[in-house]
Amino acid sequence: MADNPLRRTVGQLSRLPGIGQRTATRLAYWLLAQPDDVAQEIGEALVNLHRTAVHCGTCHDIAATSPCARCTDPHRDATVVCVVERPQDIGAIERTGAFHGQYHVLGGALAPLDGVGPEQLHVRSLLQRLAATGIEEVLVATDPDVEGDATALYLARMIRPSGVKVTRLAHGVSVGTELEYADKSSVSRALENRREI
């Protein structure tokens, strides 16, 4: 029965994290009930994923070309670069529609105890971008945790001497959160970062 195409599909789908045998079975039967091209198009995207995905040599995002379409987009503001830990963080910023600059993916955050120093991150290429191009502001959007904070401070120390402005994403109480239920760290950040109105 190992050559049963349905069981093979179930077996393959259940390799995905968070997809168990039961969900995989449900998905496989759903696919079988759809027109042929649904399973085919999804399958082709997966087959071609590694072959077509490249790391942009400039921003280190995953893209179709290097440099990527965003790095060469003349409509984006090349004077501001937003530094993120992971490629997926770019989506969170882009969805706001409030940022129109460039990006730089570090590939993680400083974690000396785990052996992650500046050499393991795309820090040197960031400094090279700053030296080579007319970047005026670096917006550090690392996570608001110990590693992200350390990385932001490290980058600020490295970049500030060159005269480039270093800013950081504001942290505080989430919009829509009632103060009563906000987590302690967010409230404490919100107090620290309070602004005059």
Next chain:
Amino acid sequence: MADNPLRRTVGQLSRLPGIGQRTATRLAYWLLAQPDDVAQEIGEALVNLHRTAVHCGTCHDIAATSPCARCTDPHRDATVVCVVERPQDIGAIERTGAFHGQYHVLGGALAPLDGVGPEQLHVRSLLQRLAATGIEEVLVATDPDVEGDATALYLARMIRPSGVKVTRLAHGVSVGTELEYADKSSVSRALENRREI
């Protein structure tokens, strides 16, 4: 950005039912972090799904060949055939390891109000199997709901005159369920079907 291979993969994966944008993104990044062949093997199974999946002309299960490997397996008991509503129901019976007969997939259950009559189900081919082969027992494993019950009664009425024994899966309190928390219908079935010990 539509030609971004990652975004294309996210877009394709999020076509699957129950897989939203967020889960699709998580899966796509997970696949990118794996060796190339993981995404490729999963993708190929999907690409080939419709091309390789056929309906067995005997039992109507989804299989690689028609008749399927199970229908032609000489080690299975050809005198008992278990009638199920859907191909996926076969897995539930097979997992018990307690049934070694053949199967017959109806393709649903009688639901006259939805326009599903015996002609819409694989009933005629079941009767033809009974007439042509040495089947001695038909075990009806339709769902324990109104449609499944009606289908079981209908099949029993159609088959019994030919002298073939018609049985039905026992319904009662699930193993492991405390009586206090068992649903009313299951307890009521368990009372109806009570056995002398």
